[in-house]
Amino acid sequence: MSTPLLEASGIAHSFDTMLFEDVSFALFPKQSKAIVGRSGSGKSTLMHIFSTFIRPDSGHVSLFGKDLYTQSEVAIETLRRYEIGIIFQFHYLFKGMSAMENVEIATLLANESMDASLLEKLQIADVMDHKIGDLSGGQQQRVSIARVLSKKPRIIFADEPTGNLDNETANLVMDVLEHYIQTHDAALLLVTHDEGMAHRCESIYRLEAKRLKEAV
Numbered sequence: 001m002s003t004p005l006l007e008a009s010g011i012a013h014s015f016d017t018m019l020f021e022d023v024s025f026a027l028f029p030k031q032s033k034a035i036v037g038r039s040g041s042g043k044s045t046l047m048h049i050f051s052t053f054i055r056p057d058s059g060h061v062s063l064f065g066k067d068l069y070t071q072s073e074v075a076i077e078t079l080r081r082y083e084i085g086i087i088f089q090f091h092y093l094f095k096g097m098s099a100m101e102n103v104e105i106a107t108l109l110a111n112e113s114m115d116a117s118l119l120e121k122l123q124i125a126d127v128m129d130h131k132i133g134d135l136s137g138g139q140q141q142r143v144s145i146a147r148v149l150s151k152k153p154r155i156i157f158a159d160e161p162t163g164n165l166d167n168e169t170a171n172l173v174m175d176v177l178e179h180y181i182q183t184h185d186a187a188l189l190l191v192t193h194d195e196g197m198a199h200r201c202e203s204i205y206r207l208e209a210k211r212l213k214e215a216v
């Protein structure tokens with residue numbers, strides 16, 4: 001098999017109490033994996049560790065074959081800008097700007113060009129000139145997904161990307177994510193408590209009793 005895009009081993013982390021320990025995980029090109037678990041089990045925290053934003057108490061994380069904790073801040077910043085895309089549980093769109101401006105900023109920062117067909121597929125093409133504040137929650141969520149994919153990342157970290165969406169729209173978003181990873185040799189890590197969405201991934205892991213285990 002090819003080199004993993006993400007590889008983690010021996011990860012442990014605590015805030016007030018220990019969230020998890022001995023977590024190992026890997027993600028290869030074209031793979032989609034879901035992490036499920038109860039609210040508060042540490043799913044978002046684990047995703048923030050894998051995506052460079054939290055350094056764990058112990059363990060190693062490699063992205064694209066390189067150990068994160070031996071790289072310079074500048075190198076990590078470059079990874080964040082060009083190589084990874086994060087769909088946050090609570091999105092960070094610029095409220096006063098239009099949907100199009102929000103997507104354009106991300107595209108410019110990553111030196112990429114915008115893929116208009118993506119907006120069609122996400123069924124937001126006709127609301128792109130509206131201000132973010134005038135869009136519905138589900139439309140805003142799809143704009144944030146368009147923004148992340150426009151960067152053309154190699155790994156997509158998606159934390160409850162379909163939380164505000166009805167089932168049909170949620171499936172549409174999953175179709176777009178799946179198509180993206182297959183056509184860009186990328187990978188998807190989906191964090192969700194929606195088992196139905198998790199089942200759209202190639203494999204499912206459960207964060208439970210402080211351990212991450214593959215569900216069978």
Ligand SMILES: Nc1ncnc2c1ncn2[C@@H]1O[C@H](COP(=O)(O)OP(=O)(O)OP(=O)(O)O)[C@@H](O)[C@H]1O
Nearest residue numbers: 015016019037038039040041042043044045046193
């Ligand atoms: N920065 C922080 N400082 C202190 N405690 C934190 C911090 N971030 C998360 N926690 C705590 O860690 C625990 C796990 O939080 P996390 O957000 O990872 O859970 P989650 O599984 O994503 O939950 P949900 O399904 O509700 O999103 C929670 O008890 C939370 O309060």
Ligand SMILES: [Mg+2]
Nearest residue numbers: 043044045089
């Ligand atoms: Mg969470």
